[in-house]
Amino acid sequence: xxxxxxxxxxxxGGLALIFGLGGGAAGLLSAxxxxxxxxxxxxxxxxxxxxVAFAQMIVLAVGQMNLAVGALGGLVAVLFGAMLEVxxxxxxxxxxxxxxxxxxxxxxxxxLTAGTGIGSFIVTLASGSMFTGINVGISxxxxxxxxxxxxxxxxxxxxxxxxxxxxPSLIVAPLLAIFLYRLTPGRRLLAVGGNAHAAELSGISxxxxxxxxxxxxxxxxxxxxxxxxxxxxxxxxEIGATWLLISFAGPIIGGASLNGGRISILGAMFxxxxxxLIENLLVIVMVDPYWVQFxxxxxxLTTVGLxxxxxxxxxxx
Amino acid sequence: xxxxxxxxxxxxxxxxxxxxxxxxxxxxxxxxLFTLKQPDYVSFFNLFAMGRSLSVDVVIGFSQMVVLAIGNxxxxxxxxxxxSVMLAGYLMQTWHLPVSIAFxxxxxxxxxxxxxxxxxxxxxxxxxxxxxxxxxxxxxxxMLVLTRARPINGxxxxxxxxxxxxxxxxxxxALLAATxxxxxxSVFFRYSVSGKEMLxxxxxxxxxxxxxxxxxxxxxxxxxxxGVLAGVAGLMVVVRVGAxxxxxxxxxxxxxxxxxxxxxxxxxxxxxxxxxxxLLGAMLVTIIRSGLLVLDIGNFWLQLxxxxxxxxxxxxxxxxxxxxxCL
Numbered sequence: 001x002x003x004x005x006x007x008x009x010x011x012x013g014g015l016a017l018i019f020g021l022g023g024g025a026a027g028l029l030s031a032x033x034x035x036x037x038x039x040x041x042x043x044x045x046x047x048x049x050x051x052v053a054f055a056q057m058i059v060l061a062v063g064q065m066n067l068a069v070g071a072l073g074g075l076v077a078v079l080f081g082a083m084l085e086v087x088x089x090x091x092x093x094x095x096x097x098x099x100x101x102x103x104x105x106x107x108x109x110x111x112l113t114a115g116t117g118i119g120s121f122i123v124t125l126a127s128g129s130m131f132t133g134i135n136v137g138i139s140x141x142x143x144x145x146x147x148x149x150x151x152x153x154x155x156x157x158x159x160x161x162x163x164x165x166x167x168p169s170l171i172v173a174p175l176l177a178i179f180l181y182r183l184t185p186g187r188r189l190l191a192v193g194g195n196a197h198a199a200e201l202s203g204i205s206x207x208x209x210x211x212x213x214x215x216x217x218x219x220x221x222x223x224x225x226x227x228x229x230x231x232x233x234x235x236x237x238e239i240g241a242t243w244l245l246i247s248f249a250g251p252i253i254g255g256a257s258l259n260g261g262r263i264s265i266l267g268a269m270f271x272x273x274x275x276x277l278i279e280n281l282l283v284i285v286m287v288d289p290y291w292v293q294f295x296x297x298x299x300x301l302t303t304v305g306l307x308x309x310x311x312x313x314x315x316x317x
Numbered sequence: 318x319x320x321x322x323x324x325x326x327x328x329x330x331x332x333x334x335x336x337x338x339x340x341x342x343x344x345x346x347x348x349x350l351f352t353l354k355q356p357d358y359v360s361f362f363n364l365f366a367m368g369r370s371l372s373v374d375v376v377i378g379f380s381q382m383v384v385l386a387i388g389n390x391x392x393x394x395x396x397x398x399x400x401s402v403m404l405a406g407y408l409m410q411t412w413h414l415p416v417s418i419a420f421x422x423x424x425x426x427x428x429x430x431x432x433x434x435x436x437x438x439x440x441x442x443x444x445x446x447x448x449x450x451x452x453x454x455x456x457x458x459x460m461l462v463l464t465r466a467r468p469i470n471g472x473x474x475x476x477x478x479x480x481x482x483x484x485x486x487x488x489x490x491a492l493l494a495a496t497x498x499x500x501x502x503s504v505f506f507r508y509s510v511s512g513k514e515m516l517x518x519x520x521x522x523x524x525x526x527x528x529x530x531x532x533x534x535x536x537x538x539x540x541x542x543x544g545v546l547a548g549v550a551g552l553m554v555v556v557r558v559g560a561x562x563x564x565x566x567x568x569x570x571x572x573x574x575x576x577x578x579x580x581x582x583x584x585x586x587x588x589x590x591x592x593x594x595x596l597l598g599a600m601l602v603t604i605i606r607s608g609l610l611v612l613d614i615g616n617f618w619l620q621l622x623x624x625x626x627x628x629x630x631x632x633x634x635x636x637x638x639x640x641x642x643c644l
Binding site (some may be wrong): 133288 | 462
């Protein structure tokens, strides 16, 4: 009982419970839910979203936002496709370069924000537009199809209900946790997010931490884009166009604060999985696919509303 | 309330006028360049077409500007716009309502949705960014569920007739409507109590609340205004296309809504608006868009240029003072 209460007190505990109970209820409602294949489909639909959520979360941790996550993802996806199809680079080289491009895009955001003091909202709104412009300028809005077969096979591969595409998230999550909770730069990053002024007075350079957070964010957006290419089997220029909502919904529903300094890695992960579960359920009960967007928006609004309400009532008590 | 406008504000107004002058120079220079390259650029037909698309960009910019005034933002401008578009189309085609009544009801819907945004922000205390990010998806999602993403084509002929009407041979009525709205907004923010209260609440909410300004009411009011303006922009598209299309607005309006005000010198922190700046900012966007076609660069690179200009504008404002001191 105490263990359960402890679990529920964490940011991710409630979401994990919702995920479990929701899944259980879904299994009772529909026989087709608890099939190995359906669980695989559901988990696979969340793989890219988890990394997209992480990409936003690391910037939220330092107290900023990155509206360019999706645009950078689209650019990396297209360049990744071009490297494979046009330049004929070997797959590992192309993946490494794709991640580097992501980090470079993030560095661009970070250096501009930290160097000029202009808000991250405007900087990433502008840079996002530039990334999208380069993306459609290069691809002429046409996808690159020359993706190696083994990479596309990786996108479809599974072990029982576990999609191979989930592995990168499962590796990145503990790495992020070690970075943010055990390593000095990570601790400093969170300190700057919590109170930039106090952090600066204790000898931390906020600018450097902002740049670091944006660089990591870019790298994660790049990784998400590479996985999206594997998932879709082609480097579509539209990759990333719909990432804005999930990138904020994941971390915020997962318990991250928009003011910085507070995030939850498991929370963001389970939030994306709950969203994937809801999408899956909507498909199973065969309602209009248009309900998905509505439901996601309503879910985000309800969660932040409840959190705010809980916070004000906790403060009053 | 008049006393608030003191010497400091006048000095600030002069300072803020600087980016608008710079914008004007850039606009004139670009127009000259494009006309040299392609003399048809200033033909009546092209001016008419540019005016029609400019009016939409201007009103989208106004829609964002009124919430920036109070230090909020509205990511649901495009979603509210498309809701108004589809309601107007539905009322005209299915209920056979007269155009004017359908348009008024569509604007009322825009105001209501904006009011919902404002109400949620005030009641929950959640930031306008998150609330309008969520509501944008709620509005768009509801619209798609109700319309099943099908366009409404059977509009009365009078709708497209408005779109083709030309004043003096090259001015679109939509452009006249946009400039009239701009004039009204100027008067509203400069002379009306509500408008001044909004700016005061945007500049410093705590100080405003202490001096007895109903801050929450101002926030809701600015979001209602933003919703109505988003609806106006949507209806301008309906008139131009002659149909109600569910792919209008949405996330496509996010960047243009910020481009106009931010290029025109409006800060995201609130407390200041510039109607002229927003108008000029939107004008620059329209000129770049049409100019890329003239220069044979093609619209594929448009987003890159818009982003570059936005970045250049905020950098110029950040470092402009240093250059001016050097001169």
